[in-house]
Amino acid sequence: MMQTCITLVNPRTDDDITAISASLDTTHEALNDDGTLWLMVTDTDDPQGYPWKLAFSLRSKGWWLRQDIISSVSQYGHHHYFFMLAKNSQYYYNYEGLQEIATTGNDKIGQETSKFGGNKYGDNPEYILHSGKRWVPTGFRNKRSVWKIQADTLLEEYERLAEYAVKGGSDIGHIITDPFDTWEITQEVATNLGREFKQIT
Numbered sequence: 001m002m003q004t005c006i007t008l009v010n011p012r013t014d015d016d017i018t019a020i021s022a023s024l025d026t027t028h029e030a031l032n033d034d035g036t037l038w039l040m041v042t043d044t045d046d047p048q049g050y051p052w053k054l055a056f057s058l059r060s061k062g063w064w065l066r067q068d069i070i071s072s073v074s075q076y077g078h079h080h081y082f083f084m085l086a087k088n089s090q091y092y093y094n095y096e097g098l099q100e101i102a103t104t105g106n107d108k109i110g111q112e113t114s115k116f117g118g119n120k121y122g123d124n125p126e127y128i129l130h131s132g133k134r135w136v137p138t139g140f141r142n143k144r145s146v147w148k149i150q151a152d153t154l155l156e157e158y159e160r161l162a163e164y165a166v167k168g169g170s171d172i173g174h175i176i177t178d179p180f181d182t183w184e185i186t187q188e189v190a191t192n193l194g195r196e197f198k199q200i201t
Contacts (some may be wrong), residue, residue, distance in 0.1 A: 002031050002198065003092060004169035006038045006186050007178045008158045011050040021057040023179055028062065030177065030200045034092045037063065037085040038165035040071065040158055051081035058085060066091070070146045073157050082147070082161050084169075097167030098143045155183060162189040170195055 005027045011017050027037065037058075041051035059065050069082040147164070151157035162185060170176060172194040178186035179200055187197040 001035075001175070002177045002200070003035050003171075003174035004038065004165065005031060005035070005177050005179070006162050006165040006169070006190075007180045008040045008042075008185075009054070009180060010042045011054060012044060014053070017050060017053050017057055020054060021061060024058065024063075025061065026200055027177065027179055028087060031087055032092075033088055034090060035087050036066075036091050036093070036169045037083075038161070038169055039083045039085065040161055041081050041083065042154070043080075051083070055081075055083050055085075063087070064089060064091075067145065071149050071157060071161055072146055073149045073151050075150070075152050080157070082165075084165075092169065092171075094168055094171060095142060098164060100141060100143050155185060159185050159189060162186050163193070166190055166193045166195060 005024075009020050011020060024037070031037070039054070039058075041054055043050050055065055055068070063085040064087070065083065066086050067084040069084065070079050071082045072079045143164075147161075149157050149160045151160055166176060166189055173196065175196045175198050176186065176190035177198055177200050181187055181199075190197045
């Protein structure tokens with residue numbers, strides 16, 4: 001079974017939304033029960049709301065929408081939606097793989113972190129269990145909902161997001177898939193990070 005699906009889609013019509021959603025039905029069946037789907041969705045230059053149309057279409061088919069992330073790229077002045085969805089309310093989420101260095105005074109020693117709905121966490125001894133909840137050591141925090149990406153092209157942006165998704169949605173040795181991996185970016189990223197890549201057949 002596969003742990004995580006990471007993909008980039010570019011819907012341009014409502015028919016595209018229907019087709020993409022239908023294609024991901026197979027992905028839903030192939031993923032582990034605690035598997036996740038990380039989905040970068042572009043919109044038209046004249047925004048039509050296709051990212052959210054697709055997200056709601058997937059929700060209607062049984063996916064749990066867990067987070068909507070804004071990917072902000074200053075180099076070419078665009079932002080895109082990066083959705084994280086899960087098969088169930090209990091899903092694999094490696095929060096340690098998605099931590100960032102705290103840069104504001106609001107991130108204090110022993111800051112309480114959200115469990116984010118996941119059910120599997122690392123055993124890093126630097127993390128203290130207090131009243132059943134994790135506390136972050138000084139200098140780190142969970143990533144927020146706006147991710148600033150350094151990229152000169154759409155494909156470079158997706159590559160950066162795929163790296164985050166592989167780290168957050170899987171562990172070394174897990175299987176990654178991408179039904180629309182036209183440029184083989186997901187496969188390359190997954191392999192470089194010690195995961196196995198397989199296409200759904």
